[in-house]
Amino acid sequence: MYEDSYTNRLRKTAVDMGADLFGVADVQNFDDPAYTGNDPRGIMEDARAVIVIGVAVPRGSIESLPKGRAxxxxxxxxxxxxxxIIAFRLARLIEKEGYKATIVPTEGSEFGYWYADRETLMAGMSIKYAAYCAGLGNYGANHLLITDEFGPRVRMTAILTDAPLKGPEGPRRPLLNEDCKDCMKCVEACPAAAFTADGEIHRQRCAEYMFQALGGLRCGLCIKVCPK
Structure with missing residues (x-):
């Protein structure tokens, strides 16, 4: 009961501050051999949960692409x-309860930033995978999280904590969004050919396109064409 009430209290705080998404994933989910990213316990050895926070990206900024990239x-x-700001507030609330908390860099920030391994361009942990395990959505062919309400039009961050928070129970949804296999619009729209129809991703191509061809602006075309 403590876990449920504490999780719900944090959820309410996040939503009241403007979050559109809130979920919790047990770190044991990262033991799944199907997961190929970095383990959050490499950041916080005694972490027990990952809190995922997200906001929806306004459609107007996406519909104006590619002219409106700035x-x-x-x-x-x-x-x-x-x-x-929301994550910082939650982290402070968690630590006032006697637990530890640290904020993971924003999802999407790994390409070309100091947050990631410079060779693999992989972040310290996958927020997308944590969000999937928290029941917030599943993966699209564009390797982005596809949420039920906002599709891929979300911005996410996460908090690692040793607090005993409650995540979803029961079987997960399929890892890949079922509508993607008959769509592939994002694969066709990617100007950098950064991912393929068989699920392969070339992170370096995406990074080079954004930071060389676009001078640091974000592309967003795989999000614009997504019908979800």
């Missing part, structure tokens, strides 16, 4: 600022 990028940064 506006789209600025909108994403505003989303990042919002969830960082």
């Amino acid at each position: 506006e789209y990028t600025n909108t994403l940064m505003a989303g990042t600022a919002t969830i960082r």
